[in-house]
Amino acid sequence: MDLGTVFDCAVDRYPHKIAMVQDNKVLTFLQLNDEVNRLASSLQKLGIVKRDRVMVLLKNRIETVCLFWAAQKLGAIFTPINLRLSPEATQYCINDAEPKIVVYEKISQRAVMNAKFNERPLLISLEPDEGDLSYGELVAKGSNAFSGSPCGDDDIAVMLYTSGTTGVPKGVPRFHRNEYASTMAHIVQNRYELFDSTLGAMPLYHTMGVRSLLSMCVLNGKFVLFPDFDARKALMLLSEEQITCLYMFPTMYLELLNDPCFADFDLSVLKKIGYAGAPMSAALTQKCFHMLKPNHFINHYGSTEIYTFTTCSILDKKPGCAGRPGIHQKIRLVRPDAGSAAALENIIEPGEIGEILIYAESIEAFKGYWNRPEATRKAIRNHWYHTGDLGYYDEDGDLYVVGRVDEMVISGGENISPGEIEEVLLQHPKVAEAVVLGEEDEHWGQIVAAFIVAKDASVTVQELDQFCKQHPKLSNFKRPRKYVFIPEIPNSPSGKMLRREIRKELLSKIEM
Template sequence: MNLGTVFDCAVGRYPNQIALVQAKRYYSFLQLNEEVNRLASSLRKLGVEKRDRVMVLMKNRLETVCLFWAIQKLGAIFTPINLRLSPEDTQYCINDAEPKVVFYEKNSERSVMKARFNERPILISLEQDAGDLSYRELVARGSSHFAGVPVDDDDIAVMLYTSGTTGVPKGVPRSHKNEYGSTMAHILQNHYEMFESTLGAMPLYHTMGLRSLLATCMLNGKYVVVPDYDARTALTLLSREKISSLYMIPTMYHELLNDPSILDHDLTALRKIGYAGAPMSATLTIKCFQMLKPQHFINHYGSTEIYTFTTCSVLDKKPGCAGRPGIHQQIRLVVPDANAASTPDEIVPPGEVGEIIVHAGSIEAFKGYWNRPDATRKAIRNNWYFTGDLGILDKDGDLYIVGRVDEMVISGGENISPMEIEEVLQQHPKVSEAVVLGEEDDRWGQIVVAFIVPKDRTITVQELDQFCKGHPKLSNFKRPRKYVFVREIPKSPAGKILRRELRSENIEKVEF
């Protein structure tokens, strides 16, 4: 089933059910549908056709949700990108996707206006008197009735951008079938029911954010919008709206549970919680059980490319466990090889660490990266997707994630390439060498740690932090949160950096 039809079915089934809440304004499915139709009809007049990309640089808000559904009705491709990307990364994504239209707001205006387009798209702003057209002008010009464009299940519905090992964002096209299958799996794996309500905390440029939106729509549930996540606001909304389910990254749970006002809020309606996007520490897992008392608590392990790899619902017994394959999935652990030379048949013996690979024939699996046949060939081999994650199976056959083949850092649900940060740090005149690793952190899952061999002993942490903040090629969320000055970077005889030795207590540090 295509996503436009999914929305129409929800509208027809319970037209007066509350679909979306923003601040203290409530919108029924019928009211949402009217704005969606006005947007779709106006966009068609602007020339947006089936398979056109429509890029969205906006926070979670009513307008972003309506745009998502309007784009589905048009058979176009919803292409959101992270507002926190650097202007250079934003420009790269726009030129890579070649969108017909770009929607933006105040927070993303600078990046959009600084971009040098290969082919200039139509620019539509949330602000009046900005861009070629404003969002409200677009809605006003539209019709409240719109017949959706015929769409095949294999047509592309969304394209999400994810950072890879090179640090260059890669477009991940996902079909209507992918999104529908992934959402049905999400509903089943999280024990969701009709009229489930959730907090729209995860951004809609993230696969987790889209999953929450789609799941609540399919179940005629209530999606409570959170444009800017903060724990106090989240607690207020959870209590006021009697939210029944949460799906967030561990960082958000950490902030929620550590807010001093948590005991002042009634969270008894919250029965189902899940996390994904980063590891959750045992300490935080236990705290979730103690303070939120969920009936169901799920660790969802997956990716933008293939939504579900595995899920674990026994976190009270096995904190941090990734569990068993999802309902659409098969996995294997094979001999790790950073040069992508291993095959799906090189399965490691039980109890040994291996690279986790996932069958690419799943209904939840993408077919390949946008404009990146090289990356597709490396990731999908013999119809298996090589995740780059290292895992081990315990005696029960449950999966645990133990690291990355390529040492990617996942912090606050964002993929961060160490190489990209290392290249920036090595441009500093007082840095001789730099190596970046991820360090476990209760709040962020991992934080970025930079090991620096100084060229000049006057170097300071503050100086390096300011250098990274001001560097045009480095998004702010990627900058190191901790610096360690060392005498030398440990290397093998062949000159390969021994990253694991940097984690050792025996590493010789430099004190100034």
């Protein structure tokens, strides 16, 4: 089913249910449809047709949502990009996608206006009297009597750009069937129900944000938009709007639960919570259970390319566990050997660490990167998507993710996963954060170096070394041979450690 039809069905089913809330603006599905149709008819008059890219550099706003649905009705490709990208990366994405229009707001205006376009798109601003046209003009000049373009399952609905931590960002085209199947899986996996509601805290340039929006549409639920994340305001909205579901980055949960006024807000109807995008510590997991008291709490492990890999909803018993394959998915763990086709057959035993491969013929899976055939060939081989992630199965057959193939430390011929060691170090009561890297060594090839943010300044190297020696889950050859105490560890907005940044900054600048 195409997404434009999904939206029309929701409007016909419950036209007077609340669809969107942002500040003091409330739109029913019928009112939202009216603005979407007016916008789509104006875009159609400007020449936007099927497969044209509609690029959006906006926060989570009603305008962003209307552009999403207008693109779906036109058969165009909704192409949002991260507002935090550098001007160079923004320019790259615009020229790579070759959009017909670019919609921007004040925060993204400079990056758009300073870009050197290979082919200049039409520039549309949220501000009146800015750009070639304003968003308000488009809606005002549009008509509700609008006839869209029919789309097939294999037409592209959305193109998201990956974060680009391994180079320039890559466009990930997603078909209508990918988006519909991923949304239905999300609803099932999170146990969402008709008329549920959620906080639109996840950015709509991120697959988690798109999934939250689509889920609420399918269920005629309420989507409460949240342009700028702030823990206090999030608590206020959760309470005032009586939100039932939450799906966020771990860092957002941390800020929410650490707010000194948390107890002042009534979150009693919030019963379904989930996270993705980065690992969540055992301590934060326990805090979520204790303070939010969810009926259902899920860890979702996936990617932009293939929405669901695995999910785990027994986090009270296994915090940090990635769990079992999603409802549309098959996975395989093999010995890390990125250059060999035979790697597909090198399936590892339970308890061993291997690279996680995901079946690329899943209905949730993309078919290849935009304009990047070499990257596609590297990522998808013999119908399997190579995640570059390392993991292992426990004795029950549940998956744990422990790091990246390209972050593997090879010391004395032994493969060592940094994530394993970090997990142990974080169990020490005087350690707040830890990151492990391989440092070049003439004798061993590499040694394990641990960078520690202390919770208690009295912690010593000897104390940590003894702790690692005695820990039952850590082999002796894996324990760190060097410790460095640092004030903080750089993270991405989703809470992922920026290991390349750490390596560049710490290994090159800190005297050890």
